[in-house]
Amino acid sequence: MLKELSSLSVILSAYASISAMAMLIRTILNEMLPERMTNYIFSMIYDFTSAYFSSDFTFIIEDRWHAGDNQLFRAAEIYLPTIIGPSSDSLLVGFDESSVPTTPPKRSILVDCRIKDDFDGMRLEWTLSSIEPKKYYVPTKRFFSLTCNKRDRERVEQRYFPYINRTAQEILNKSDSLSIYTYDQECSMWEPTAFKHPSTFETLAMEPQLKEFIMKDLDSFMERNEFFENVGRAWKRGYLLYGPPRTGKSSLVAAVANYMRYNIYGHQFQGVRNDYDLRRILTSTTNRSILLIKDIDCITTASHDRTKVIEKCEVKEDKDENKRPFSINYRVIHSFLSLSWFD
Known part of the structure; x- marks a missing residue:
């Protein structure tokens, strides 16, 4: 019992000595150094001791x-x-x-x-x-x-x-549940919305041979991780969808998403300001995702050329309407569909 009391008294005496020494040093520093310098020194000492003794x-x-x-x-x-x-x-x-x-x-x-x-x-x-x-x-x-x-x-x-x-x-x-994301340019982030499109490959109006080809291609994409890794390529697959409005492009995208169970990231790149913006948008998509780029031809001058073609065709059609057996709808929509999986 006496030994324990003596040990405790030694500890208390050492603590009192250290405390008195610290107060003396602080008093001396306060008189010799500016207050900001003193606070900086003591903060460094505190950080060092807390990092050393913390577990x-x-x-x-x-x-x-x-x-x-x-x-x-x-x-x-x-x-x-x-x-x-x-x-x-x-x-x-x-x-x-x-x-x-x-x-x-x-x-x-x-x-x-x-x-x-x-x-x-x-x-x-x-x-x-x-x-x-x-x-x-x-x-x-x-x-x-x-x-x-x-x-x-x-x-x-x-x-x-x-x-x-x-x-x-x-x-x-x-x-x-799946989500469809749209990019908020002001907040620089993707905003999700619940994706509930009913389209599937069973309900999709498409030639059976083409439908089977796409499904087999998607299955092959899922199983070829080692191939992409061995050849040093990113594990992704791209499709270019081309055709007039209301021909089933959006339904095909929905069918692919429901088949793969992938979220959709849809964006039109006309508002992209520079390469940094484009890189940030593309790299902020998630794993197991579909990147849907609508009106991809509008990114370049191709959209202006397309408008000129439309105007010329309309003028020609008005002048020579009886000579044309049918009219062609030149207002096509180009979409790029990219499936990506990053590990």
């Missing part, structure tokens, strides 16, 4: 990565709502247009909400943060903070993050 390590996962969307951030967005438990103090819920009224609401993550997870004996804590930009044309910056024990850092990188990616992919594969 926590924090991963920062931003929504953007190398001029594109961070796939780990998106995987966390899909995975985390499935593990929200009683330890979380808030929860964002809601229904979308495709929800069945009798089903539970869908979950989402609220900014500053803390979510705890247990994986392979590791205690992990997630937090979603958001920073509003000072300039209106700069998009909002969002990022996840993942805190773990320092000794678990390597296991989180090698095992936990791949597990999140796999789980998010399984959730997407089981999802029944």
Whole structure:
């Protein structure tokens, strides 16, 4: 008992000496240095000591990565709502247009909400943060903070993050709902809407041979990941849809989306200001997606040439109407359909 008291008294004496020394040093610095310099020095000392004695390590996962969307951030967005438990103090819920009224609401993550997870004996804590930009044309910056024990850092990188990616992919594969996205140029972000187009290959009015060819081509695209990787090409497939209005181009796009279970990103590139804008728009599409570019010929001067052709044909048709057995509709619509899958 006496030994324990003596040890405690030694600790208290050492703490008192250190505190007195710190106060003396601070007093001396306040008299010799400006206040801003003193605060800076003590903040550096605090940061050093807290980093040295703290047992926590924090991963920062931003929504953007190398001029594109961070796939780990998106995987966390899909995975985390499935593990929200009683330890979380808030929860964002809601229904979308495709929800069945009798089903539970869908979950989402609220900014500053803390979510705890247990994986392979590791205690992990997630937090979603958001920073509003000072300039209106700069998009909002969002990022996840993942805190773990320092000794678990390597296991989180090698095992936990791949597990999140796999789980998010399984959730997407089981999802029944699809979305169609339109790009908001002012906010620099894609805005989703529930996609409920009924068109399928069974209901599509098309030649059976051509329909079978497209379905086999889509199946081949899904199975040729190794081929694209071996030849060093991006895993994507492109289709050019050409024809007059109301000939089934949009229905074909919807049938492909329903067959592949891919979301659609539709955009007209006439409003793209420069190459940076175009790169940002293209790289912000998600995995398992269809990029639909409407009126692709309007990006260049081809649309002006097409207008001239229409005007000349209309004038000629008015002058020589009786000599033409039928009239041709020159107002065609060009669409480019690109299916992409990035791993």
